[in-house]
Amino acid sequence: MAPLDTATQRPRHKSLATVMERYGLLIFLAVLMAVAAAASPTFLRPANLVNVLTIAAPLGMVVIGQTFVILVRGLDLSVASLMATVAVLATAFRATTNDAIPLIFVAAIMFSAIVGFVNGYIVAKRNVSPFLATLAMMIILQGLRFAYTGGAPISTLPPGMAFLASGRIFGIPVNLLTLAVLAISLGIVLHRSRLGREVFMVGSNPKAAFLNGVAPDRVVIICYVLCSVCAGIGGLFLLGYVGTVSNWVGQGYELDSIVAAVMGGVALTGGRGNIFAALLGVAVLVVINNLVLLLGFPIEMQLIIKGIIIIGAAAFYRTQVN
Amino acid sequence: MNAIAMDIRRNRLLLSYLIVAMLLLVMLVVGGVLSDRFLTWRNISNLLQQLIVLGMVSLGQTFVVLMGGIDLAIGSLVGALTVFLANFLEWRPDLVWLALPLALLAATCVGAINGLLTILLRVHPLIVTLGMSSIIFGGTLMYRKEPGGSVPRGFADVAYTSVGGVPISAIVLVVIFALAGLWLQRTRSGRSIYFVGGDREAARLNGLPVNRIVVLAYALSGLCAGVAAIFLTARTGVGDPRIGVALTLQSVTPVVVGGTILAGGRGGVLGTFLGVLLVTMLNNLLNFLSVSSYYQWIIQGLIIVVAVGFHTSRRRH
Numbered sequence: 271m272a273p274l275d276t277a278t279q280r281p282r283h284k285s286l287a288t289v290m291e292r293y294g295l296l297i298f299l300a301v302l303m304a305v306a307a308a309a310s311p312t313f314l315r316p317a318n319l320v321n322v323l324t325i326a327a328p329l330g331m332v333v334i335g336q337t338f339v340i341l342v343r344g345l346d347l348s349v350a351s352l353m354a355t356v357a358v359l360a361t362a363f364r365a366t367t368n369d370a371i372p373l374i375f376v377a378a379i380m381f382s383a384i385v386g387f388v389n390g391y392i393v394a395k396r397n398v399s400p401f402l403a404t405l406a407m408m409i410i411l412q413g414l415r416f417a418y419t420g421g422a423p424i425s426t427l428p429p430g431m432a433f434l435a436s437g438r439i440f441g442i443p444v445n446l447l448t449l450a451v452l453a454i455s456l457g458i459v460l461h462r463s464r465l466g467r468e469v470f471m472v473g474s475n476p477k478a479a480f481l482n483g484v485a486p487d488r489v490v491i492i493c494y495v496l497c498s499v500c501a502g503i504g505g506l507f508l509l510g511y512v513g514t515v516s517n518w519v520g521q522g523y524e525l526d527s528i529v530a531a532v533m534g535g536v537a538l539t540g541g542r543g544n545i546f547a548a549l550l551g552v553a554v555l556v557v558i559n560n561l562v563l564l565l566g567f568p569i570e571m572q573l574i575i576k577g578i579i580i581i582g583a584a585a586f587y588r589t590q591v592n
Numbered sequence: 593m594n595a596i597a598m599d600i601r602r603n604r605l606l607l608s609y610l611i612v613a614m615l616l617l618v619m620l621v622v623g624g625v626l627s628d629r630f631l632t633w634r635n636i637s638n639l640l641q642q643l644i645v646l647g648m649v650s651l652g653q654t655f656v657v658l659m660g661g662i663d664l665a666i667g668s669l670v671g672a673l674t675v676f677l678a679n680f681l682e683w684r685p686d687l688v689w690l691a692l693p694l695a696l697l698a699a700t701c702v703g704a705i706n707g708l709l710t711i712l713l714r715v716h717p718l719i720v721t722l723g724m725s726s727i728i729f730g731g732t733l734m735y736r737k738e739p740g741g742s743v744p745r746g747f748a749d750v751a752y753t754s755v756g757g758v759p760i761s762a763i764v765l766v767v768i769f770a771l772a773g774l775w776l777q778r779t780r781s782g783r784s785i786y787f788v789g790g791d792r793e794a795a796r797l798n799g800l801p802v803n804r805i806v807v808l809a810y811a812l813s814g815l816c817a818g819v820a821a822i823f824l825t826a827r828t829g830v831g832d833p834r835i836g837v838a839l840t841l842q843s844v845t846p847v848v849v850g851g852t853i854l855a856g857g858r859g860g861v862l863g864t865f866l867g868v869l870l871v872t873m874l875n876n877l878l879n880f881l882s883v884s885s886y887y888q889w890i891i892q893g894l895i896i897v898v899a900v901g902f903h904t905s906r907r908r909h
Contacts, residue, residue: 345718392897392901396900396901398897398900398901399854399855399900401662401718401854402844402848402854402896402897402900403897403900405841405844405893405896406892406893406894406896406897406900407893408893409841409889409890409892409893409896410889410890410893410894412886412889413886413887413888413889413890413891413892413893414886414890416884416885416886416889417884417886417887417890421886525722525726528719528722532719538716538718538719539716568734570730570731570733570734570737571730571734572730573726573727573729573730573733574726574727574730574731574734575730576723576726576730577722577723577724577725577726577727577728577730578723578727579723580719580722580723580726581709581713581715581719581720581723581724584713584715584716584719584720585713585714585715588713588714588715
């Protein structure tokens with residue numbers, strides 16, 4: 271794709287700009303929640319908020335991974351297809367007891383890691399654009415999945431899988447707990463560890479990173495593997511939520527995860543972004559979706575609003591750079 | 593760019609054309625050997641009839657990719673236009689002469705808006721057109737959720753009529769591709785698309801109206817989507833908001849298979865045409881061999897990886 275124009279510097283109050291960039295999304299979220307609360311008194315009830323967050327948990331997991339990939343100037347369009355494929359894989363064991371759940375998790379993570387490795391390898395070593403590499407992976411996974419299921423939905427699942435969606439540990443929903451663990455551990459990796467620093471170096475300037483003794487290819491591949499593994503785990507949790515494996519579980523998550531990351535200020539040009547801001551993007555996205563329903567608009571309106579937001583958010587952060 | 597570099601580039605492009613052409617020949621032979629109905633005129637003309645939709649959206653994508661962008665709104669746009677056409681023609685079948693130009697105009701405008709947004713907002717074309725695609729799709733679904741509408745008989749004939757055994761749609765497609773190729777190679781404005789795609793900054797410094805060329809490329813892509821939608825509506829007879837969903841990504845495959853580099857500035861419409869032939873013939877052949885469409889997806893994905901991996905690895909050395 272064309273190199274992006276560097277935004278011309280405009281005279282502005284630096285302080286206001288910084289405040290807006292740092293807290294703009296938070297302010298936006300607060301406004302949205304105020305509107306939602308005004309529109310419907312049930313919105314701010316803890317039960318509804320937990321419910322909204324629960325729905326958002328699988329998307330959050332995907333966004334964490336997507337952030338890693340976008341940080342190294344990549345993009346993963348195969349996440350949604352992978353989620354559905356992992357869901358199909360989970361049924362492949364024909365397991366009816368809960369003993370199989372650890373096995374399902376191990377198999378799903380290994381499969382996802384392989385997919386991520388192939389994505390990363392093709393992007394890093396063969397120099398294929400991430401858009402095309404992951405697009406091809408998306409179609410290939412789709413084909414594999416359908417070839418296996420013949421297009422029919424399956425529901426042979428261990429009963430314990432539903433626990434992933436509705437279960438609670440110490441009163442906290444399991445999926446939110448898992449999301450928190452993933453976010454914090456990968457957040458530490460990204461923002462506090464050596465690997466994280468290398469991710470930012472490779473994302474902002476691969477050549478300089480290379481000259482500083484970082485192997486860009488290795489970092490890129492690791493990012494794609496992390497992304498796929500996050501998506502795979504997200505797929506299992508989404509499966510627990512949906513219950514039945516349709517072949518299109520997770521459809522739309524590739525777009526949503528990119529929208530959320532971009533809203534959270536993760537720059538598509540690489541090298542700039544924060545996992546927790548990206549997760550804030552998820553929160554905004556779900557609240558908007560919820561709001562559309564609360565206000566009684568047709569559900570298709572979500573698509574229109576999402577489209578406007580992704581363009582608007584990208585434009586907003588563009589003007590904040592430099 | 594010096595003459596030798598130009599020469600090498602051209603040769604590489606020729607090489608990829610040659611490879612795709614050879615693959616086409618191989619498929620013809622394989623198809624002829626494995627099935628006695630594959631090489632019948634009936635199947636060939638059926639195959640030619642299918643070219644127009646994929647051909648037109650891929651042509652539109654080629655303009656944008658050559659200019660250094662990408663258009664992911666194509667599919668939603670085609671879907672929206674089929675809904676518009678089928679519903680409009682059901683309401684007033686006599687107004688075909690008005691519906692078609694309106695559809696083309698609307699399509700061109702949407703494309704131009706895409707281009708304008710990438711320039712005005714300085715946002716990556718991937719994001720702009722993805723967002724636009726979501727907006728168009730949502731808007732279409734709000735209007736019509738299910739396939740519907742109908743077309744007058746005379747209009748449906750557009751998709752099926754043949755002259756001397758060759759479908760009109762195939763003739764139209766070849767003429768449009770030839771004109772597009774001539775325009776890109778022989779005219780100033782056409783060549784400036786390559787220039788902008790190769791190095792936008794250099795093009796600007798050379799005094800080219802870069803912004804206008806960007807908008808032009810996206811507008812052409814929209815126009816092509818409009819033509820595709822007209823033939824698609826004529827063929828299916830209904831307006832289906834979801835019909836274009838897969839078309840966006842399908843439009844990219846022939847472009848990259850034909851040797852046009854996603855980074856812009858290199859490639860051409862001849863490659864895209866060969867790519868369209870390759871994809872369509874491959875799907876046709878796999879249908880003949882009763883390979884399920886599921887495996888066709890896998891093969892399509894592999895083709896993208898192999899084709900792009902091939903082109904980029906050559907570029908590296």
